[in-house]
Amino acid sequence: MPPSQNTSRPGRVRRLLGGVAIVGVLAAAGSIATGHYFRAAQATATAAAAEQAVPVTVALIEPKQTVLWDDFSGRLEAIQRVELRPRVAGAILSTNFTEGALVKAGDVLFKIDPAPYAAEVDKAAAQLEAAKARVVFTQSELERGAQLVGNAVVTRRDYDQRDNANREAIANVKAAEATLQTAKLNLDYTEVRAPVDGRVGKFEITVGNLVAAGTASPVLTSLVSVNPIYASFDADEEVVLRALNSIADASGQRGKLDQIPVEMATSGGLSAKGHIQLIDNQVNGQSGTIRVRAVFRNDDGRLIPGQFARVRMGQPKQQALVMIDERAIGTDQDKKFVMAVGDDSRAVYRPITLGGAVDGLRIVTTGLKPGDRIVVNGLQRVRPGALLKTEVAAMGARGQQASNHSDQDVVQR
Numbered sequence: 001m002p003p004s005q006n007t008s009r010p011g012r013v014r015r016l017l018g019g020v021a022i023v024g025v026l027a028a029a030g031s032i033a034t035g036h037y038f039r040a041a042q043a044t045a046t047a048a049a050a051e052q053a054v055p056v057t058v059a060l061i062e063p064k065q066t067v068l069w070d071d072f073s074g075r076l077e078a079i080q081r082v083e084l085r086p087r088v089a090g091a092i093l094s095t096n097f098t099e100g101a102l103v104k105a106g107d108v109l110f111k112i113d114p115a116p117y118a119a120e121v122d123k124a125a126a127q128l129e130a131a132k133a134r135v136v137f138t139q140s141e142l143e144r145g146a147q148l149v150g151n152a153v154v155t156r157r158d159y160d161q162r163d164n165a166n167r168e169a170i171a172n173v174k175a176a177e178a179t180l181q182t183a184k185l186n187l188d189y190t191e192v193r194a195p196v197d198g199r200v201g202k203f204e205i206t207v208g209n210l211v212a213a214g215t216a217s218p219v220l221t222s223l224v225s226v227n228p229i230y231a232s233f234d235a236d237e238e239v240v241l242r243a244l245n246s247i248a249d250a251s252g253q254r255g256k257l258d259q260i261p262v263e264m265a266t267s268g269g270l271s272a273k274g275h276i277q278l279i280d281n282q283v284n285g286q287s288g289t290i291r292v293r294a295v296f297r298n299d300d301g302r303l304i305p306g307q308f309a310r311v312r313m314g315q316p317k318q319q320a321l322v323m324i325d326e327r328a329i330g331t332d333q334d335k336k337f338v339m340a341v342g343d344d345s346r347a348v349y350r351p352i353t354l355g356g357a358v359d360g361l362r363i364v365t366t367g368l369k370p371g372d373r374i375v376v377n378g379l380q381r382v383r384p385g386a387l388l389k390t391e392v393a394a395m396g397a398r399g400q401q402a403s404n405h406s407d408q409d410v411v412q413r
Helices: 003-050 115-150 156-189 237-246 397-403
Strands: 054-060 064-078 081-084 090-095 108-112 191-193 198-200 221-224 229-236 261-266 271-284 289-296 308-314 319-321 323-325 330-332 335-341 347-358 361-366 373-377 388-392 410-412
Touching (some): 064 347, 115 156, 156 191, 229 237, 237 289
Parallel strands (some): 054 388, 064 410
Antiparallel strands (some): 064 229, 081 221, 090 108, 198 221, 261 271, 271 289, 330 335
């Protein structure tokens, strides 16, 4: 190879590498400039978007007159429960009812053999007649003795004996009358009747069995009254005292308990309205509760003693409470909050404390005041400080038609 060619090759390589380096620098500079441009444009767009008002629906906070209710677990109880036992001994001749049926007071449920007791009635009646005849005889003897004693025909002692015999005969009549009455009662007791209206249980003793009389005798069947029916429950001391104070007059005298509203619902879906019949006279020191008993109508007999029930006891007087739509409530870890509308139309974070519920609305005990405006629709799009574009709606308007089934709002706590 010629010497001139070898000496020129390194120079060409250096020139080629230098050109490549210049192109790389220019490309990098262009990339940096382009990145700065796009970041600046993005920041400008973000700033512009942040100032755009977020469309939301807001509602005005207005206190509402509301009845406060408290829920308790209870059991239904029969007002009257009777264990039917025989009052006389004898053989069961018949059972005159269907197990589980409704019966009326006075209905014959069992019949015990009446023959021995009918004979006792006849015997007692005969003894009474004999006693009455003895009275007639002794009375005539006494009258005759009264005439003779005046003529000194009979002695005073004889007259006294006749008088005593007459008195004894009269007493024997009364004893015979009582014996007859007892015999008639025993005969009547051979028909075991329902003492109250109610639902009868199953047969405990069947036809043909001999039964004894008295409290030691076996139960024939049981009977529970049906209408009305009790619901007993243990209420918090604070709730009961608040209700009692609400019905007290100016002098502190307690008013009628039926002023305290109460409702009941069973696990089977049955519901009823009643009134308080009893508030016990002492507080359970261990649980801090008071035994309360309410009474309900049970005309159709579908409420059964022993059945579980949810009892709602209300306060006698309404209270003005702040209530908001469930949609307006946000959750921040273990806290509840709403977004209020500030004077500058920006969102303001407000922590709140919730109370009970009423048909889609929740009581707010702290955090809001009358006149405040809060976001009720679009809460998920709002952040504290965001500019808001508001549209006003009534509180709970979405569920208003569904909740207007009652003239009086009630709150479950």
